[in-house]
Amino acid sequence: MNPLSLILLPVLWVAVALLIPSNRWRPLVLPLAAAMHLGNVLLQVSGDTQAIAGGWLVLDPLAKVVILSVALLFQFCALYAPGYLRVRHDRPNRIFCGGLLNMVAMLSLAAMAHHLGLMWVALEATTLASAPMIYFNQTPRALEATWKYLLICSVGIALALFGSFFLAYAALKGGHTPTLLFDDLVAKAHLLSVPWLHAAFVTLLVGYGTKMGLAPMHTWKPDAYGEAPGIVGAMLAGGVTSGAFVAILRFTTIMRAAGQQSFAGPILVAMGLLSMAFAAVFMVRQKDLKRMLAWSSVEHMGLLVLGAGIGGLALYGALLHLINNALTKGVLFLSSGNIHRAYGSKSTDQVTGALARVPWSAGLFLAGFIAITGSPPFGPFLSEFTIVRGVFTAESYVVAGLLLLLLLVVFMGMGKTVLTAVQGAPPPGSLIVHADSPWLVLPIVGLLGLVLLLGLYIPPPLAELLQKAAAYLEGTP
């Protein structure tokens, strides 16, 4: 199949979702579309690198990693969606269903785009598609979150456009034919005008870093993730952020090819550590479960760029962590959504004893917490360990020390909130509004199963794909 189908099929399903008049039956489109997309992805990921549209779109190893992780996450979110939207039958879900599918399509486009402008358009489209979904609950608080998300991310993405222009000018000034294609830029990287290249990298990092939620441009994240429905939180934290990370990775590759790794690397590492430090500070005494997850996302985005900045083994670890983070965030956001509904609150002031009230959801939430903080036997343990090992291999001992310290602080901060929520006795006198139901639990079990599997055994084709992606980014295929 043509790689274009990775974009066009979801777009087709958007149209189907928008056309179905029944609010009751429309959500069933999601699992169907997701299964078809996942099948298509698995088929294409095992195939060769393919370039289409004159090199504007390339299904390269990096694109495969991201598209695969988005497809897996979306599959389980889509299985969860009909049950969730059945509970929320009072809300029209046309835009919600269409928006989710559109997000998947645009992420495929962003992952495959080898053209600066096209990538920008795709990532901006994901911002616009997700804004109405954050406003799904239509409360004043959701409105505030949507406004902040829209404005801050739009400004960020505008800066990314500015940076893309700088990069194009670096090529123009360097004297070769003006181009916005990554492959041309990498091939002729030594010609690029260095001052413009530096300006471009910093602006692009700030721009796409805003979208990814790196500190100090992360301010929209706790609000948006806190107010959005669990599915949207999962897709934002596991999908959209990965799309922005791809952009940063591709620009880092250009920097490396231009011999500017010594400029880009330390900036990425510093930004990664800063993000983790912000997360560590704000995670302590955080009472709101979903906001806590947002801070966890800031932390893990920091971990990803840190790995990219160090390179080598740490980069491989970061790519593996991209998948692990996406799937584990799925577990956490979906299960916290269940807990939120069971209590009508997401603050640990009201939420206590969740294990007694909704044992399945609370158990999954607890397991998700253990996984995301990097405890064995789950996948993130393996990837975080690989990143740490990569940092040691690169002999950046100070960075490694800080990294380990921050991981520990985050573990303790997050643990306090999670344990308060799940342990103890439920508050007396309140009725159970929504108990555990299989439709809202089984998809999360599936996700957790995958996270566990990745911790115990990485299938050889996946390991090979990750190796290829890391080698591709480092220019040593």
Place this chain on the structure above:
Amino acid sequence: MGDYTDQILVLIVLLDFFALGASRMRAVIRAAALQGFLLGVLPLILHEQLSLRVVLICVGTMVIKGLVMPAMLLRAIREVTIRREVDPLVGFTTSLFLGAVGTGLALLFSSSLPLLPVHAAAHLVPASFATVFTGFLVLTTRQKAVVQVVGYMILENGIFLFGLLLLEALPFLVELGVLLDLLVGVFVMGIILHRIQRTFSAIDTAHLSALRD
């Protein structure tokens, strides 16, 4: 016709200052609109031969930046009848002063970046940096949601100005995509603005401060 380029750029920077100093929302929106319109005029002057592509981009820019987006914002504030002032968090004088400092820095910063001989004469780059900075300033120091959107538009105008250096390098399709994304962006912001109005009976972001750690 190249002589007029600098005059237009001066006009664009003056509009930046106007947007920083204006106290009525309508005036700020109109300033951004006029700026967008001028951006559409610039490529016509910069290019010796007019290809169909350049003309299309010019017309698209003038219509979208000069007419459609401002019209959407003007419609959004028409329904609010009571207060039409900008309500800055930072006073107008301070804003203007900051704007002047920003413009100076823009000149300084752009002189440290090497330009091609073709572009060295025009002041496109400092004008672009100054406009981007103004956009930021409006975005961060104004309380009205509508004015924040105008700030975003001014920021985009500045970026677009820089993009004119690359008119040959940017394929048509991407330009279209960029314009379309901007349009949809402001459109979505317009919808949210409408909701903010209905929910809080005001478009003041002071109401949007419930979420914090």
